[in-house]
Amino acid sequence: MKRKFILILLVTVLIFSCLSVVFAFTNKKENGKSEKNLELISIAETYAAIDSKNISKLAVNKKEDIVSIANTYLKKFEYASKGLNEKEKLRINDNNILNEDDEMSIEYNYSGLKLRNEIMWDTNEYALTINADTGKIINYSKHMSIFPKCELEREKIEIIANELFKNIDICNVNEYEMIYLEEYDEGIWWVAFAKKYGDLINSGEIVKFHFIPETKEIWVLGTNNIAYDNNEVLISEEMARNIANQYLEKSVATDMKISLAIVNPNEMLLEGNLRTDKVHSFAQYMRKAYVCEFNNEAQTQIYIDCTTGDVLGGTMMLGGDF
Amino acid sequence: MKSLKNIILISCFILIILTCNKTLAATDEFKAFISQDIYNDYSTGQYTAREAIAIAERVFRNKLNYINSAGANSYTITNSADTVKNYISHLGNNYALVTFSHGDDGAFTMGEKNGVAQWIAYDNNTISGYWHLIFINSCNSMKTDKLAQAFKTIGYSNRAALGWYSTVGGPALKYWWASYEQYAGKYSVSEAAVKAANDCIDTPYSTPIRAYGDKNNWNGKAW
Numbered sequence A: 001m002k003r004k005f006i007l008i009l010l011v012t013v014l015i016f017s018c019l020s021v022v023f024a025f026t027n028k029k030e031n032g033k034s035e036k037n038l039e040l041i042s043i044a045e046t047y048a049a050i051d052s053k054n055i056s057k058l059a060v061n062k063k064e065d066i067v068s069i070a071n072t073y074l075k076k077f078e079y080a081s082k083g084l085n086e087k088e089k090l091r092i093n094d095n096n097i098l099n100e101d102d103e104m105s106i107e108y109n110y111s112g113l114k115l116r117n118e119i120m121w122d123t124n125e126y127a128l129t130i131n132a133d134t135g136k137i138i139n140y141s142k143h144m145s146i147f148p149k150c151e152l153e154r155e156k157i158e159i160i161a162n163e164l165f166k167n168i169d170i171c172n173v174n175e176y177e178m179i180y181l182e183e184y185d186e187g188i189w190w191v192a193f194a195k196k197y198g199d200l201i202n203s204g205e206i207v208k209f210h211f212i213p214e215t216k217e218i219w220v221l222g223t224n225n226i227a228y229d230n231n232e233v234l235i236s237e238e239m240a241r242n243i244a245n246q247y248l249e250k251s252v253a254t255d256m257k258i259s260l261a262i263v264n265p266n267e268m269l270l271e272g273n274l275r276t277d278k279v280h281s282f283a284q285y286m287r288k289a290y291v292c293e294f295n296n297e298a299q300t301q302i303y304i305d306c307t308t309g310d311v312l313g314g315t316m317m318l319g320g321d322f
Numbered sequence B: 001m002k003s004l005k006n007i008i009l010i011s012c013f014i015l016i017i018l019t020c021n022k023t024l025a026a027t028d029e030f031k032a033f034i035s036q037d038i039y040n041d042y043s044t045g046q047y048t049a050r051e052a053i054a055i056a057e058r059v060f061r062n063k064l065n066y067i068n069s070a071g072a073n074s075y076t077i078t079n080s081a082d083t084v085k086n087y088i089s090h091l092g093n094n095y096a097l098v099t100f101s102h103g104d105d106g107a108f109t110m111g112e113k114n115g116v117a118q119w120i121a122y123d124n125n126t127i128s129g130y131w132h133l134i135f136i137n138s139c140n141s142m143k144t145d146k147l148a149q150a151f152k153t154i155g156y157s158n159r160a161a162l163g164w165y166s167t168v169g170g171p172a173l174k175y176w177w178a179s180y181e182q183y184a185g186k187y188s189v190s191e192a193a194v195k196a197a198n199d200c201i202d203t204p205y206s207t208p209i210r211a212y213g214d215k216n217n218w219n220g221k222a223w
Helices: A002-025 A052-057 A063-082 A086-092 A154-168 A237-248 B002-025 B036-040 B047-063 B081-089 B146-150 B170-183 B189-199
Strands: A036-039 A047-049 A104-111 A114-122 A126-131 A137-142 A176-185 A188-197 A200-212 A217-225 A256-263 A287-294 A301-305 A311-315 B029-035 B074-078 B094-100 B102-104 B107-113 B116-121 B133-137 B160-164 B209-213
Touching: A002 B002, A063 A114, A063 A126, A063 A137, A063 A154, A063 A217, A137 B189, A154 A176, A154 A188, A154 A200, A154 A217, A176 A200, A200 A256, A200 B189, A217 B189, A237 A256, A237 A287, A237 A301, A311 B170, B029 B036, B029 B047, B029 B081, B029 B107, B036 B047, B036 B074, B036 B107, B047 B074, B047 B094, B047 B133, B047 B170, B074 B081, B081 B094, B081 B107, B081 B116, B107 B146, B133 B146, B146 B160, B160 B189, B170 B189, B189 B209
Parallel strands: B029 B074, B029 B094, B094 B133, B133 B160
Antiparallel strands: A036 B074, A047 A104, A104 A114, A114 A126, A126 A137, A137 A217, A176 A188, A188 A200, A200 A217, A256 A287, A287 A301, A301 A311, B102 B107, B107 B116, B160 B209
16 A cells, blocks of 8 residues: 555656656747748847946046935936925935945946946936946936826927926036927827037937926936037038949939938948948947938938048838848 | 545645646747848848847846747747747747837738738737737837737736837847846836937937836736
8 A cells, every 4th residue: 555655656746747847848849931040149248347346446436426426316306306496405405315335336338339337326216327437327217117197288298308308407408409209108208309519419419318297207317428529521422422322322222312410330331242441330429421311211321421431330220121 | 544644645745746847837938030131131231130139039038037949049030921920829838029020000020922021910810829028129010009919918917018119220229229138127128128218329210119018017027
């Protein structure tokens, strides 16, 4: 009887163990005719952590200074949301949101043009990142899960967006211009302000945020501060057209329109059969360029540096033909 | 009495094994797909889609803890919508999906058959099952909630759908995915997505990300 029991027990354990392994580790196979799986090209990690002891090497080199800067930003967001007057601001000015014991992380971001040291705080309420070298804000978010439905008209929402941008006071608002205002969902809107240079705008110097019009709160904000090189126009539009023509010949497009704009040099056209020797990969600054936009469905754009004639990359809609 | 003791013992063992079984077996699986035309057009703006899918695969696997049913570091390049349809209709732990292709409101396509695009659309009976996390990287894919509804990600806890509510293109797509990698799984689905959007440098295309479903409470991680 005892042997029988042990036998039953062992068989049961064996069956369920086998089932566990089968369920857990079986890869489902498919028979797609044109399917092939490809090993990915290794891409460097976006972030590399720096030992927190290296904080002393950063330009903003005192922890209390850094915490003070962070508190200033967090208070600005509180003021912006509540629309406090100067007297009210002074009254709550001493109440710090972060203190020196709050955990912060320091990282070096070398993705794309953004070569910088960053200091981050992530509490139960907020996430804040500042540039460790300049003390400028990089991004902010308030962890929220409930958003009241927006019943306001677009004109009123635009006024709120401008007020919030002014109240957070992180740049000279007179130098910036609203470049878009869009509905994200029924309770949240998205707005972007970029720096003006005469008739041009620099999308490298930009403040973007998602906000809740009904409560006038900023939910998530991000900034970029990539300076504009202010390069001279030394080549003519006709010369730019000639350079862009070599790409137009390989495109499904038949014509192009050309305009001047401040662009972010990028990797497009660096690889493959469209590569030329005069293509930039990355630059430290935003550059003024002729933007040659093709008349194809993908709205392909080629950037030609208006000082050097170099190709600075371009852009095109996802999925369209070049 | 002895027999009752035996039954209790066996029951306890079965219960333990069943619990282990569930723990081990329940992890969601995902698969990543990119349409052949985008993948092959490496010399132009589409190169960013090739790099973006590499990051997306990493995000789903490392940050959101899904198992890649095609194997780690792999994705599927296809010119056949049937390949994706097969995965969608497949029974098992396939609860997550990420795609890069042409698209429109409520639909996306992986290729053409005799010159006609083969659409996977909310209204053509090609989408089935209850999905946990889907991400359709196509222009206008999330302009409305049609795809999110079709994948049954709306009205349930711990389910969400992501995509673009307008046109997206060129380097912006890669920049967004590179930023999203920092935030995925750390914050709610929606907060992580818009944080990445606000970090990006706008090209003529911004990064109009939109989420549906349990987007403000759930972090998108595999069950």
